[in-house]
Amino acid sequence: MPSNAFFFVAAFLTDASVYLLFAALPFRAMELGAGPIALGAIPGLYAATYMISASHAGRLSDRVPRLSLARLACAGLALGALALAAAPSLPALLAALPLLGASLGFFWSPVQAALSDR
Numbered sequence: 001m002p003s004n005a006f007f008f009v010a011a012f013l014t015d016a017s018v019y020l021l022f023a024a025l026p027f028r029a030m031e032l033g034a035g036p037i038a039l040g041a042i043p044g045l046y047a048a049t050y051m052i053s054a055s056h057a058g059r060l061s062d063r064v065p066r067l068s069l070a071r072l073a074c075a076g077l078a079l080g081a082l083a084l085a086a087a088p089s090l091p092a093l094l095a096a097l098p099l100l101g102a103s104l105g106f107f108w109s110p111v112q113a114a115l116s117d118r
Contacts (some may be wrong), residue, residue, distance in 0.1 A: 007115045010070070014077065014107060021081055021100070022046075032090040042097060049098040053105030058113070066110035066117075073110070076103030 026039055034042075061069055080103055083096035 004115065004118055007111060007118075010074075011111065014074070014104070017077070017081070018100075018104060021084065025084065028084065028087070029090065029093055032087065032093055034090055034093075038090060038094065041094060045094060045097040046101040049101030050105045053102040054109050055105075057106040057109035060106075061110040061113050066114040069110040070107050070114070073103045073105075073107035077107065079103075 022043075025042060026034075029039060029042060057069060057073075076099060080096055080100035083099060084093060087093035087096055
């Protein structure tokens with residue numbers, strides 16, 4: 001398999017996992033008693049931390065190994081998914097969302113930079 005194919009597979013699996021998380025997330029939030037405001041805050045919390053972390057990760061990926069950042073981000077994504085699944089309350093679920101957004105921000109910037117290097 002060409003070396004770039006690993007990037008494409010990683011990108012597909014990452015986006016597929018995030019898609020599945022966000023497909024199930026509103027149902028988990030409603031199970032924990034979320035109303036319209038909490039349901040609306042879910043994508044906002046995720047998106048805000050994603051945008052902030054992606055801009056910082058882009059600068060950081062010039063100073064540290066890019067694939068190391070992406071691997072740590074994948075671990076953070078897995079921890080974030082576990083935290084969302086195991087959240088005992090709505091505040092715990094909402095508190096786990098920034099971890100998910102930050103992890104994805106620290107995944108995409110280094111992966112895209114590493115792909116352009118190749």
